[in-house]
Structure formats: C-alpha cells, structure tokens
Amino acid sequence: MLARYAVGAGLVLALGVLHLQLDNNLALAAQWQLITGADPSGFEQVRFFYAALPRVILAVLVGAVLGTVGSLLQQVTRNPLVSPLTIGASSGAWLALVCASVWLPALAVDERALVAMVGAATSVGLVLVIAGRNGISGLPVILAGMATHLLMGAAASAIILLNQEAAQGVFIWGTGNLTQNDWNWVQWLWPRLLVLPLILMLAPRPLTLMRLGEAGARGRGFSYGPVLVVLLIGALWILATSITAVGIIGFLGLIAPNIARSLGARRAGDELASSALLGAVLLLATDSMAQAAGDWFGELVPSGTAAALVGAPALVIFAHRKLSHGDQTALTLPHGARRTTWLTWGLAVGVLLALILLTLTYTPEAGGFVPGLPLAWPSELIWSLRAPRLLTASAAGVGMAVAGLILQRLIRNPLASPDILGMSAGATLALVIFTLWTGTSIYQAGPGVAFLGSLVVLAVLMVIGRRSHYAPGIVILVGISLAALMEALVHFVLAQGTQSTHLILGWLSGSTYRASADRSLLLAAGVAALVLLVLVFNRWLTLISIGDPMARARGVNVARARMVLLLVVCALCALVTALMGPVAFVGLLAPHVAALLGARRVLPQLVLAAMVGMGLMTLSDWLGRTLLYPDQLPAGLMAALLGGSYFIFLLTRRRLG
C-alpha cells in the first residue's frame, strides 16, 4: 500500500516537472530559483511563474478534488458509475453560466464562482431529490443524473441558439481549459479546498461502518447518516469551486476511483486517498497532452476535450474488464391502466389528428377562418413548407419509439433506448467525424455513415452486455460515456467562436427545419418499412421478452431473431439521425407511456408507442416553430425539454423493484 502511494506521489511530481517543461526554455536551475521566490524578469520567467506554475498546481488540486469526490460519491452510493459528471453538477453550472452570460454579462465575468456554484448546487440538489432517500444508492440516482444532464444541456443549447453572440463569454470555460494568467485562481481555490483533507480524514470511519450495513453500524452505537450528509455537502462544495475555476472536465471523477479499486485499494480511506492521487496524475497527464497537442496544431486544445476523448473509450474498456458483475438494481416505472380500452385508442387517434391539424393550420401571421384563433388553411406554398417538417417529425417520433420498444423488450430493461444506450450518439459522432474528415456539410452525409456509427455502438454493447446479462447499470455506461463525449464535442465546437458554430449546434439539436420533400419521404418510407418488418416479427419480440427458453421451445432461433431485431434498431436510429438529427427521450418514454395507457402486450404497445412518439415529436416541432415566433427552436431540443421534464416527473413517482 505504501509502495502505491510512493509511486503515485512520484508520478505526480514527475508529471508536474514534465508539464512545466512544455513551452519554456529556462534552465532547471532558473526554474528552481523562481519556485523558491526569485523575482521573475523577462517574459520567459514571467510566463513560467504566472502561467506554467499556477497551471500545474491547479491541475494537481483539481485532479485531486475530482478523484476524491468521485470516490466518496461512489462509496456512499455503493455504485461504481456515480461521479460529479453523472449527478449533474457540471451541466447545472454550465446552464447557470450560459444564462448569466446572456442576461447578466457583468455577473458572468465578475461573479463566475457564485453563478457556477448556484447552478451546480441546484442541479445536484434536484438530482438528489428526484432519486430520493432510497434511490441514492442505486440506479435511480444515475438515471436522474442522466436525465437532468440531458435536460439542462438542452436548455443551455436553446439559450445559446437564441443568443448566438451574447453567449460567447462562457464557451472557453465550457471546454475545461486550465490555462492561467496569474495566481488568482490558485489563491482563490486553495483556501476553499481545505475541506479536502478534512474529508480524507473524517470520511473513512463512517464509510467503513456503512459497508457493515445500517444494522451493523447501529449495533456499534453510531448512526452514519448525518455524518455522510455533512460529508457530501462538503464534497459538493469543493467540487463546485473546482468546476468554477477550470470549467467542465468530465470522466476523471468516474475513472480515478475505479482504477484505484482495481489497483487494490480496498479500505475506505485507502480508496479516497488513492483516488485523490490518481485524479491528480490523470489530470496532469491529460493537460500535458492537451497543451502538447495545442502546440502541435498551432491552435488551442482544451483539456476538457482531451479528457473526454481519452476518458470515454477508457471507461468503456475498463467497464468491460472490471465491472462485469455490477449493479443489478432493477427499476420499474409507475404502473398505469391494466389494459387498453376503445376509449384509449379513440383518444389517442383524436389527439394525434388534432395535433396534425393544428400543426398544418396554425398561422401566427394571419387571423384565419376561426374568429379569434390564428388558424388558416395552408396555401400551396405554406403547405409545401409545413408538410415535410410534419412528416419528418412524425416519422422520427415513430422510428425512435419503435426502436426504444424493441430494445426494452430485447434487453428486458425498462431504460433501454437508443439515446440512453448511446446508439444515437454513435450515429451522430460518425456523421460529425465524416463531416470533419471530408470537409463536406453535415447535411450531405447519408444514413449509411450513421448506420456504421450506431452499429459500432451496438457491437460494444453486445460485448459488454453479454457478460453482465444486460444489467441496467452497465448497459447505460456506454450511453453515459458517449453522451459526455458528445457534450465535450459540442463545447469544443462552440469554443471555436466562428460564425458557423450555430449551424452545427442547430443540427446537433435535431431540427426539422431543413427537411425537404424528398428527404422527409425517404425517412417516412424507411421508417414505415422497418416498422412493418417489426410488426411481421412481433411474435419474436413477445416470446423473447418472456424468456429465451420459452422462445426456443416455440421454435424461434433466438440468436438470429435478436440479431435481426437489433439491426432494425440500428437502421431506425441511423435513418432518424442522418435525415433529421439526434432525438433524445422519445425512444425511452414512448413505450412507457404506451404501457401506462394500458398497452401491455407487444402488438398494442408497438402501435400505441408509435402513436405517442409521433404525437410527442409533432407537438415538439409545433412548439419549437411557434412558441418564440418568428424565432424557432429545433424539434429535437423541444422534445428533450418536454421528455426530460416528464421523465424526471416519472422518476419522482417511481416504485423501486
């Protein structure tokens, strides 16, 4: 154990010294003199003293904080997937700063700490409230974190899209950039981090007791609950201050404790201290890489982007090797009606028709044929503008709903959906990479590229999932990694500060704006064909969701059926993502809503979920188009806001299984 600490401390020192040698040609003796208090003279020395040195110290401090907080959270929740990123701290701070920079620009510069802190605290508080007392140690807290993360990210994107120029101020911060111009952030940060050694000292005892279980702890006359709450508040405090100082750096807090455990840190205090050291090592290494890459490309490479690029695959590989028998917590969402009635179907059809009619006739410009309501029968031109959008939104909704339902039935996991599992993100990444590679517009990349992307994610899921029997916790890990990677990418694109960033952001938010008649027909036809295929094979779904032996007994080739259905999911995902853009939450929610309405058997659930998905997307598109008229918000973004809010509402009412 001591050897491990010695190696860790040695690594921090070595990496720190190495980091200092980037971008400077001072002799080591001169560097030492500056560190020991000589006045810097000349730019090289000033740069070393005011930029390089504080940067290294900040990297060590922040790395240690991320590692410690990650470890504490994972031990308290007994959940190897919890981290500052997954409980929503970073996205809360991001949303708060975006708001401040748009509406109170002076506040965003001068009181950045306060704004970020309020944002982070609010969103973490929200996540904890949603997860509830019992949910904190299991899957609900991760889900609540993921949902909050997506929701806040969508809200921030909406504000940025509406205020392209004004939001510039926080873009660099959003990428997680450690570049310093003075000691002020170090000076600001270190007194606030005095809580860190306190946590390292005080946390091990209650954490150890907690491992004995509540009864065991009470038997020793000690209730660890209140102590843990105080410790958690302390951890959030140092986390929020660190985020404030350097911006969003994901993954470290998630990976460091997992590595620490795999290196043999078993006892509570040991894991905390090892994670702190590892966090420092990892951030120093990542930041050195980012800075070296920046020198190589002649352009700034933010550390947060580098951390995500390295962290996402690392996490997946790591999970594959180490987390195989992880969290088995099941989660059931509230039960609704027992079965569908004619009323349900009538209402569903009626609401859908009303929505379609509203979308086609609502005309803010003119008073129409119904007095007092801005409705008008569309002219030929208006029809040609609205119909492709309606068709695209509807088809995307149906596609995602059906894809979500297949996944939930196949994996027997109520949370499976293309967005939570990362298949949409895979398609998106493939499209973005293709665009960057070929230098073409993202609108020219076809569904083939997107299909490849979601296929890769599917393959990774199969490899990881098979060993854990698709345990919810592990399966959504890929989704979390890819979602964080996507977010880092968005932040990186935004930080470029050119006039074309909002184009990419608009696409990443899933917009029907550019839907043409051809593309919308292609999407609709593709989705219709795939859904038809699923309808034909709905018996497979029914049998597999009962159990593989049952399916086999009825003469289904389970392996082949599973593969065909999963390929259909990939194709649906790829079609929607390539022809419209990423759509979140619809695939997750539509099957649940259908079940809530009473559709329990496969066939009715399939049809009803498709109708719900269609309705949700149509409504989102209409709201996005008319709410801020003449400005518009992308349908995918509105769906994320609507769906995310509804999902959080569902989570607060869930029953734990």
Place this chain on the structure above:
Amino acid sequence: MVLQLKQLGALVLGLCLAFTASADITVTDSRGEQTFESVPERVVALNWSMAENLVELGVDPVGVADVPGYRRWVVQPQLPDSVVNVGKRSEPNMERIASLDPDVILLSTDQSGLADKMSRVAPVLFFDAFRKDHSNAEQAKTIFLELGRLFQREERARHQLAMLEARFIWLRGRLRDHFGEDLPAVVSVGFASPTVVRVFGTNGMPWYVLRQLGMESAMPQPASQWGQTQKEVADLNELGRDDALLYFRPTVLAGDLLEKPLWNALPVVEAGRVAPVEPAWVYGGAMSLRYLAENMTDALLTIEP
C-alpha cells in the same frame, strides 16, 4: 410645339423604361448565373453582411434576420426602422418571409444549404462569402458589385469601392506620416476569455485591412474559413518589441487580464506598442472594411513610432 416636345420626351422616357424593364438582369452568385426580369424592390437579407450591403447601396430591406442582434453587434450602417425581423440567421422563418412577399432573398455562408428550400418562397441569391479557398475580402467586393448590378446601381457600387480604395490610401498616408516609411508589423486579436485570444490571420477581414494599409502580419497564421485562430495569451510572445498589437473592444471577455503581470510582460506590451480598437463587425461586407480600417488606423496612431 412645346407640348409636342413634352410628348416626345415622355415617349422617349417611356421607351427607355420599357426597354430597361424588358432587359433581363443577370447576376452571378455562388451557384451560377441568375436572371431577374426586373429590379427587385422587396428584398429580404438573411445575413448581416447582406443587410449591410443593401443599406450601403441605398436599398432598404423589408426583412432582415435577427434585427435586434444586428443593432447590437453590427450597429453601423443603421437598418431602417421599418425593417421586419424574420427570425434567427441559422433558421430564418420562411412563413414570415413568405408573408413579406419578397422579390429576392439574399443568403450567405450562414445559410448554406438553404438556397433550394428558400427558392420556393421567392428567387434566391446565395453568396458563399467566407471560404478557406478564396480571399474573403476580395469576395466581399465582388458580392457588392453583383448586388449593385442587381439593383441597377452598379455605378454607385463601383464608386463606393473606389472610395474605399481611396480611403485605404489616405489612411496609409496618415500611418506613414506617423510611423515613417517603415511601418511596423501588426497583429490584431479579440479576447475569447482571460487566457485565450482569437488571432485574426490570413483571410480574416482585419488581416486584409492591415495589408491594405501597407502592413505585414507580425504573427502569420494559416488561411482558414473565418480567418481566425485561437491561441493562449502567452503565445503572443512571438511578437517582437518593434511590432504592434491591436485588440478589439469590447474587452469584457478578458476580465482583468490587461492589468496582469503576464500581459504586461509580453515584449510587445512592455514596449508600449499595444492599442485598443473601437468595436467593428469583423464578419461583414465590403463597406465594413472601411469602418475596420478607420478604427484600426485610429488605434495604430496612438502607438509611438
């Protein structure tokens, strides 16, 4: 007799008008030659530089995208009060554009890929103004001339471009009076954060203006679509003590960087060869080059020779 002359005059005038009305106007945009039967009167601009071009040509647009944004970030030349906001530049509201019943819609790089869809509403001109593989500033001038041709104000456009060149020469003269024959090498930057600057390099509008003013870049950057590269502030140490550094206002994103030891130890800053430039839109059209050149010259003149 007098009456007859008047009638004759009217006849000639009428014939002329009829002739011009029937002659098609051909304009070349980024997609090729586009033909208009008459001079468009109701014009919608979906990009701020297109809106600026219209105002400079004396054409009042009926609709512009993100009017509040234009009034806040571009400021000059001022848009007419009557102009209608048609939504954001990335997703302009086609239904509102259609309700304005335009004769032509002007698109630029921000709206690439929208031309086909927009042309359902009205004839479209798409100018891909910002590209890596051409000179953005030269392209801006070409676009200005094409628009002049479209509105049959080609003479006016040519005249204004000539005025721009004359302005450059006059400003260059002032700079030579100030600095002597050897003008310093200059680089201009904008602040992205207290530690990051955007260096305007090859193909950036500020870079072009500096060249027109007879100056070389003190920190050459490879050409890019928007002509800017993000760098750490400390990387500005490439600049020597004889060079000059310009930074654009507003500097709110820089925080208190300008008082920091790191900034003040930069050789170029220590030598006192640094000056702020009054706000100007750096992604604009041809005529915005004038505002840029004037503001940058004013800043340079505050630096000791």
